[in-house]
Amino acid sequence: MSHDDKIIAGSAKHPIVVLEKGGLYKYGTAGFRMKADLLEGVTYRVGLLASLRSRKLNSQAIGVMITASHNPAIDNGVKIVDPQGDMLEQEWERHATSLVNAASDEELAKIYNTLAVDLKIDLAVPAKVVYGRDTRPSGHKLVTALAAALDATETEAVDFKILTTPQLHYLVRATNSEGTPLSYGEVSEAGYYKKLAEAFVRCLRNRKIEGSLVVDCANGVGGPKLTEFLKYIPKDDVSFDVKVVNDDILRPEVLNLDSGADFVKTKQRAPPSPKPVPGVRSCSFDGDADRLIYYWVDPDAGFVMLDGDRISSLAASFIGDLVESAGLRDDLRIGVVQTAYANGASTNYIRQHLKLPVICTPTGVKHLHHVAQGFDIGVYFEANGHGTVLFSPDAVTAFKKSEPQSPAQKDALDTLAALADLINQTVGDALSDMLMVEVILAHKGWTLRDWSMTYSDLPNRLVRVEVENKDVFRTTDAERRLSHPEGCQAEIDAEVKKFKDARSFARASGTENAMRVYAEAATRSEANELAERVAGVVRRWGV
Numbered sequence: 001m002s003h004d005d006k007i008i009a010g011s012a013k014h015p016i017v018v019l020e021k022g023g024l025y026k027y028g029t030a031g032f033r034m035k036a037d038l039l040e041g042v043t044y045r046v047g048l049l050a051s052l053r054s055r056k057l058n059s060q061a062i063g064v065m066i067t068a069s070h071n072p073a074i075d076n077g078v079k080i081v082d083p084q085g086d087m088l089e090q091e092w093e094r095h096a097t098s099l100v101n102a103a104s105d106e107e108l109a110k111i112y113n114t115l116a117v118d119l120k121i122d123l124a125v126p127a128k129v130v131y132g133r134d135t136r137p138s139g140h141k142l143v144t145a146l147a148a149a150l151d152a153t154e155t156e157a158v159d160f161k162i163l164t165t166p167q168l169h170y171l172v173r174a175t176n177s178e179g180t181p182l183s184y185g186e187v188s189e190a191g192y193y194k195k196l197a198e199a200f201v202r203c204l205r206n207r208k209i210e211g212s213l214v215v216d217c218a219n220g221v222g223g224p225k226l227t228e229f230l231k232y233i234p235k236d237d238v239s240f241d242v243k244v245v246n247d248d249i250l251r252p253e254v255l256n257l258d259s260g261a262d263f264v265k266t267k268q269r270a271p272p273s274p275k276p277v278p279g280v281r282s283c284s285f286d287g288d289a290d291r292l293i294y295y296w297v298d299p300d301a302g303f304v305m306l307d308g309d310r311i312s313s314l315a316a317s318f319i320g321d322l323v324e325s326a327g328l329r330d331d332l333r334i335g336v337v338q339t340a341y342a343n344g345a346s347t348n349y350i351r352q353h354l355k356l357p358v359i360c361t362p363t364g365v366k367h368l369h370h371v372a373q374g375f376d377i378g379v380y381f382e383a384n385g386h387g388t389v390l391f392s393p394d395a396v397t398a399f400k401k402s403e404p405q406s407p408a409q410k411d412a413l414d415t416l417a418a419l420a421d422l423i424n425q426t427v428g429d430a431l432s433d434m435l436m437v438e439v440i441l442a443h444k445g446w447t448l449r450d451w452s453m454t455y456s457d458l459p460n461r462l463v464r465v466e467v468e469n470k471d472v473f474r475t476t477d478a479e480r481r482l483s484h485p486e487g488c489q490a491e492i493d494a495e496v497k498k499f500k501d502a503r504s505f506a507r508a509s510g511t512e513n514a515m516r517v518y519a520e521a522a523t524r525s526e527a528n529e530l531a532e533r534v535a536g537v538v539r540r541w542g543v
Ligand SMILES: CC(=O)N[C@H]1[C@@H](OP(=O)(O)O)O[C@H](CO)[C@@H](O)[C@@H]1O
Pocket: 029, 030, 341, 363, 364, 365, 382, 384, 508, 509, 510, 511, 512, 516
């Protein structure tokens, strides 16, 4: 069979579902994500694109992850990971979109070949794709479709089976750096655990983690993976008392149900089950373990949450101090990257108290990641708990090569070098971020209450507004203002002016068919009122 015949035959076995009303599939913030029964053909086509991308990039391995993160169990999704473990280059998102929307099997083969010609891809060179999936039952079928595409394009395929999203990102980078001086770690799931456990021990030398930690895993893939990781911690070196809860992956219907980082952040309360024990340090992962939120139930104050903004400022403060102690303050540029959803109090705290620059980018971690790469140490988190800290090669060299002049300086350099191994450099990783937080709290001797006292969040409100046509809204200034429809922003400004210390913005969601309105003000009731007023403006213009 010819190349084209193979692609066409495979596509016929894994057909695309034509969307109603001429709707198109779109490679969005999180790849293609929707009801799983629409995804078989999509996944086949994504496999074709991954093979093209590998061939374009000198046969480096490309990753494909099958997950719908915090969405309900009936959904699924598929996204592509680039060779260094970061997200698919933006330019290629439209190639994914055009390939997936091919009207017929023959048309698909045609677009595939056109892409190869236009992008100057040699279809004769080897290609390699590594892939994994979360615990959703629909993952089986989607993996079969993906494997068929890799088979049809004669692509070397490595199935890593069930993984967290950040583990797959790790494995892509490890695969491509294997045997080089920049080796990212062993190319196996065990290699990931070993790397983290070893760095965790180094970070904690002469420090002790106080109390126990309850980790809610949203009944997703993070549960079994965290349990597995814990076996790698040498008990003689570190005592880490972790209780893993909501780790039932055998009943798909409970995935992300009343649990997980997204539930905690949006509902602003602890998962109802297991019943929260007052005072106990707790955190939640999301369904694919790339988001992390900390919290505890205070006997007096009630539920207190430490979200992505808090993790970001904690990391920036700790790493900033270490860099100072290491004598590297003048050599390394540290910066923090946030989105417009970051609480204004966190931005002020980082700028004024930590004296670090803060850059605001559009929503979506790919934007934050890219900007964070511009610093020697770039801290980025979305308020929802997705983020990481990136260290440049120069920074890592400085940690390893600087000659310490004192034991304190040596300690700071060693801790920084260990943190660069502990923190996942490819993507936000709930497990790795959680270990980082535990290390920082141990070093500072802090409880969650101490951490929460660093600044007070401004009261805020996030509302979802359904409008007839969200496409009329276009943003500027990192999504903080609307350029279109003309006149709408002036009305929002007029509403904001009526409140003290207030801020509000509206933008179209990239993952849902709705607008989002965010408002901050001096009091809770004012934040609520401002959000409602701006939502009213958006409703009037969204027709
Ligand atoms: C306000 C908010 O939390 N928005 C989320 C959400 O994007 P929207 O474009 O707002 O739907 O999903 C994205 C992907 O998970 C995540 O990156 C982002 O932070």
